[in-house]
Structures are given as C-alpha cells and as structure tokens.
Amino acid sequence: MNDILLQAECLKKHFLLPGLGTLKAVDGIDLALYRGETLGLVGESGCGKSTVGRTLVGLYEPTEGTVRYRGRDTATLTGSARRDFVRSAQMIFQDPYASLDPRMTVGDIVAEGIDIHRLCRGRERTERVLELLALVGLGRNHADRYAHEFSGGQRQRVGIARALAVDPSILVCDEPISALDVSIQAQVVNLLASLQERLDLTYLFISHDLGMVRYISNRVAVMYLGRIVEHAPTETLYTEPLHPYTRALLSAVPLPDPDRERDRQRILLAGDVPSPIDPPPGCAFFSRCPEASAHCKESSPSLKDLGGGHFVACVSR
Amino acid sequence: MTAMNTPLTTTASSEDCLLAVRNLRVDFTTYGGTVRAVRDISFHLNRGECMAIVGESGCGKSVTALSILKLIPMPPGKMSGSILFKGTDLVSLSEREMNRIRGREIGMVFQDPMTSLNPTMPIGQQVEEILAQHTPLSGKERRRQALDILRLVDIPEAERRYGQYPHAFSGGMRQRVLIAMAIACRPSLLIADEPTTALDVTIQAQILELVVSLRKSLGTTVLLITHDLGVVAKMADRIAVFYAGQIVETGECRDIFRNPAHPYTQALLSSIPRIDATRATKLASIAGTPPDLFSPPRGCAFFARCTKAMRVCATLPPPPLQRAKGQVASCWLHHSLAEARQKTVPEGAERQ
Numbered sequence: 193m194n195d196i197l198l199q200a201e202c203l204k205k206h207f208l209l210p211g212l213g214t215l216k217a218v219d220g221i222d223l224a225l226y227r228g229e230t231l232g233l234v235g236e237s238g239c240g241k242s243t244v245g246r247t248l249v250g251l252y253e254p255t256e257g258t259v260r261y262r263g264r265d266t267a268t269l270t271g272s273a274r275r276d277f278v279r280s281a282q283m284i285f286q287d288p289y290a291s292l293d294p295r296m297t298v299g300d301i302v303a304e305g306i307d308i309h310r311l312c313r314g315r316e317r318t319e320r321v322l323e324l325l326a327l328v329g330l331g332r333n334h335a336d337r338y339a340h341e342f343s344g345g346q347r348q349r350v351g352i353a354r355a356l357a358v359d360p361s362i363l364v365c366d367e368p369i370s371a372l373d374v375s376i377q378a379q380v381v382n383l384l385a386s387l388q389e390r391l392d393l394t395y396l397f398i399s400h401d402l403g404m405v406r407y408i409s410n411r412v413a414v415m416y417l418g419r420i421v422e423h424a425p426t427e428t429l430y431t432e433p434l435h436p437y438t439r440a441l442l443s444a445v446p447l448p449d450p451d452r453e454r455d456r457q458r459i460l461l462a463g464d465v466p467s468p469i470d471p472p473p474g475c476a477f478f479s480r481c482p483e484a485s486a487h488c489k490e491s492s493p494s495l496k497d498l499g500g501g502h503f504v505a506c507v508s509r
Numbered sequence: 510m511t512a513m514n515t516p517l518t519t520t521a522s523s524e525d526c527l528l529a530v531r532n533l534r535v536d537f538t539t540y541g542g543t544v545r546a547v548r549d550i551s552f553h554l555n556r557g558e559c560m561a562i563v564g565e566s567g568c569g570k571s572v573t574a575l576s577i578l579k580l581i582p583m584p585p586g587k588m589s590g591s592i593l594f595k596g597t598d599l600v601s602l603s604e605r606e607m608n609r610i611r612g613r614e615i616g617m618v619f620q621d622p623m624t625s626l627n628p629t630m631p632i633g634q635q636v637e638e639i640l641a642q643h644t645p646l647s648g649k650e651r652r653r654q655a656l657d658i659l660r661l662v663d664i665p666e667a668e669r670r671y672g673q674y675p676h677a678f679s680g681g682m683r684q685r686v687l688i689a690m691a692i693a694c695r696p697s698l699l700i701a702d703e704p705t706t707a708l709d710v711t712i713q714a715q716i717l718e719l720v721v722s723l724r725k726s727l728g729t730t731v732l733l734i735t736h737d738l739g740v741v742a743k744m745a746d747r748i749a750v751f752y753a754g755q756i757v758e759t760g761e762c763r764d765i766f767r768n769p770a771h772p773y774t775q776a777l778l779s780s781i782p783r784i785d786a787t788r789a790t791k792l793a794s795i796a797g798t799p800p801d802l803f804s805p806p807r808g809c810a811f812f813a814r815c816t817k818a819m820r821v822c823a824t825l826p827p828p829p830l831q832r833a834k835g836q837v838a839s840c841w842l843h844h845s846l847a848e849a850r851q852k853t854v855p856e857g858a859e860r861q
Binding site: 237343373374378379381382385406430440441444450452 | 565566681709710711713715737740741745762776782783785791792793794
C-alpha cells in the first residue's frame, strides 16, 4: 500500500475570466494516490473536485505545483515516458449521454485509445474490443451499435470499457454514477469494485454521494472551495469527522430511515458557498462556519496531521 | 387470511380526503408508438399529510404530478380516470376553470430552479404576478404581501432582493423564490416535483427544513415527488412506490422502510449505500433495466428483474393486496395461494 502512484503537490489550477477575475478552482492541494486503493473525493458543486481529477490525468495543465506519476514530475515527461503516463491515467466521465460520440459505433469508441496508442490492429483489435465489452458486462452484438441505442447504465459501461482499453493503472471516476438511477448505480459500482480487484486498478472516485463514497473508498478527502479541508481513512472520516464543514456535510445527508431521521440533530449551514472568483483570504469556510473565530479570517489553515492518516485544516482542531 | 387478500380500492372518508386519484391513465402518442406513461393508478391524499411518490426515472411520477394540474400537453397526451380534488373532478374541468385552481388551490414547485423562473422579470414581480392573477389586492397591498412571502421563505434582505433578477440568485435562493410563488395564495395542496434534486446537499437540507416549517405554519398538504429515499424518510407520512407507470406499494412511511412488502421496494432499499453503515461485502443491485413503456409487459412489470418471480407473475398483473394495516403491495407473493406454495421460477426460465 505504500506505493504512491500519483501525487499532487501544492497543486493549483486557476482560470482567468476576462473582466471577472481569477477563478481559483483548485487552490493548493496535496494528494497522494496509493496503488490499489480507492480515494474518494467529495464536496459540493463548484468546490473544484472535477478540476482536481482533470488536472491529475493531464487534461488541464496545473497553474502551480506538480503532479508526480511514480515519483516523476509529469510536466517534465517526454517521449515514451509521457505516453506511458497518458495511457496509465484514464478517466470515466459523469454524463454517459454527452461523453460518447453519437456518430461512432461502440466498438470504435472503445478502440479509440487502442488506435491512438497503437496497441494492436486488425483481428487482434476486434478481439480486444469484444473482450473489453465482455469485461464490463456487454455482449458481442453491442460492438456495432451506436450510443443512442443504449440505456444510461449501459453507456456508462461503454465509458468504462473505453477507459480500460489502454490497460491503465489509474482510473479517475468523475461522478460516474450521478446520472444513473439508484438500481443502476449499484450495478455500476459493483462492476467498478470487481474490475479493481481483477485488474489491480487504483481509483480516484469523485462524487457528491457521501453514502456511495463510504461504500467504495479506502480513504476520503473532503474539498471546499478549492482546498482539501479534511482527509482521513473512510471509517475515521465518517465516524469521527473533525472539520466543521465535514460535520455539516455529513449531517445534511438525509438517511433512508424514518426513525433515525426524525430525531436527528442537524447542523444547518447558513447561506451558500462563496464564489471561487477571487475568494477572500483566510479560511475558505469562514463565512458559513458555526465555529468561526476572528483569526479564521486572517490566515488560511493548512492540513494538520493528527496521526493515523487523519488530516484536518482547521485552526481550532 | 382471505379477508386480508381482497383487492382494495383507495377509499377514505371524504372529510379527510383532499385529493383522490382513481384509475388514472396517461398515454402519449408518438411517432414510435404509444407510451403508456401512467397505467391505471389510484391513490389519495389526506388533508395535512405529506405523501411521497418514489421511483426511478421514467416511472411516471412526474407525469402523475403534471396530470393533477392538467399540465401535460394534450395531444399528444391523453388522460383518463378521475382526479377528485375537494370533491371536484379535475379531469372534466375546462382550461379556464383549471386556471382558477392552478396556483390558488394547488401550488407546484418544479425540479429545476435554474429554468423555472422568468429571467427577464424581477423576482418580486414574479411573486406579485400570482397574487394579481388570483386575488383582488391593490398594487401596494400585493407588493407588501409578496414581500411577506419572500420573508416567510427566508430570503435575506427581502426588500433589496425584491427588485433583482433571477440570475443574481443562487440555486437554493431560486428554489426559495419558486416555493414563495407556489405558496403565495396559500394553496391547500403543494406539489413538489424533485424540489431539491438540482441542489447541493447542504442547500437541500435548508430547503427541506423550510418545507417542514411551512407545513407546520400553514398546514399545507404536500405531494412530494422524489427518487431520494433519504428525503422520503425525512419528509413523508405516507409513500407510494412507482414502477413502470404503476404503484407497486403504498403504506405508512415507517412501515415501508421497516418492512417493505414488494420485491422492488425491498431491492431499492437494499441497493443504496448508507453514510451511517460500514461497508457491506457487496452492494445489492437490481439486474436489468425497467421495461419499455411502449409495450408494457402483460404480467407484473417487475417480473423480468424480480428474484422472487413465480409463474403467475409472467401472465397476470398482480392486484393490490393488503399486507398489513394501511400497507398495500401489488405482488402475487402476498396472495393467500402463493403463501401456501411458494415456488420460484428457476433462474432464467420463462424470463423475458
């Protein structure tokens, strides 16, 4: 487990919005992905979790900081080392309706990566596509069909097969189930879990579904406004959350249990998430924090190591 | 046990009953054929209660909500059955008569707060519009009342926000404005179609608390449509579980969560991972996908995905059978004959 595959150091990704300012989507995060694990990344919309995923696989270039793949700075990789990294870190997207080309057959969608990386051709390529479709629970006859002929769950399976085609070691799953119905979500998550075991995959599982993240992850990082506010092994995070935001987030999720739900104490947060465009200095959570004090406004807390892999960014912890 | 197994129709004393939907069917004619979106459903809503309609996409829950207000386009839509609201059958009302009910007697909150407001009109004016439509208030009184309603739904600095346009509001604030519009005339029934689905979980908690407190202060009856079982557990007194355009189970909220009677409800409840439980070995999932409503199956709609399916399920649609007090499930398993000899179909056999 101590084998770090992918690592972000002081990673920042800012977007310049002409006339509006700088959108600090990711504002200095440290993150490590260990081989074979699933790291859950949770947070509300706009907190920068998708940007983290995209920057890690190289779809975005970081504004500051480095992404290391097996210890090497990915910005300095060239030639075959670069191709190896690009091939090894793949992504599954949220929207299975928009992320598949409607004019390509499913077989060609799955084989696109194989063609780009020139992994195999001809008969071997066809065989590989059928093997991949079987791997994700689709049939041989699906290869010649188009995306519109499939249901949401099946399309997400095609997306997974496409990501697996180039034999990656890291999969960044960006909200892979949020567009799917409950009964289909479980199918896709079970598929991801069994693939992880069979193919020795490492997952970054980005989601706002805290129940699913608890189910699938070994460790969980909580993001708020471009920063990681808490980071811990799954059980620790869910049973002993320390950051006021994590606590509020967990208490806001309604439980599918009327008895527990009725007499539950909820931490209701006032207001909305502030805009990530030119955020004020200090703790990002200051404006909504029920425990905020004067000095929270001045300096932004960095992650403190509390032992046992539990990190929290809050001055009062 | 025979008495327990007699098919039930929704009955309630007319005193308590605010809304009674009977044998509602909604079809849509398309180029590809006729979609049977809602297939013979009956349910009722008692005064003051919150009933939740739960189900997956395409199960007919939104179509049911829209048909109550007759907001489905007709044609291509076609409605039959009856919708008794305070004793009046809405299905037979003219468009003019419906307009006096929409907004005044029945309020509706839609799913998407980003597209449900008029972007070219200040939000205060949008609330006033409802009052202008349904009340004889003067302009000044309307403004005062609209401001009161905006304060009631906890919009901070209501006076300042009054003249602002929707783009200046966040998703949660827009949903508050929509709720303000829906309750502006103090309707006796509020239909909320996935009111928090587009919102983040901390904002969802705020909006749900708002609905709870409004129910307390105004005594509004609520029909809540959602796919989130957590939201249901928090809000609902009673539940109707929808599957493929039909109601498969109804009952008290607590009974259904504790003791789901229909295999679909059981499977749905066990396929959601919980934030308050440690990792189970494998998440239960429901194999397959819901049936195509262009040609709904002859027997039970859940037959092809059901692990407890029997031979009878393939050919005969199950009638609603009472399982416990107030809990009714449309499943042959609860028939007295099935209890006697429960024999499951071998894996794969006779399935579609």
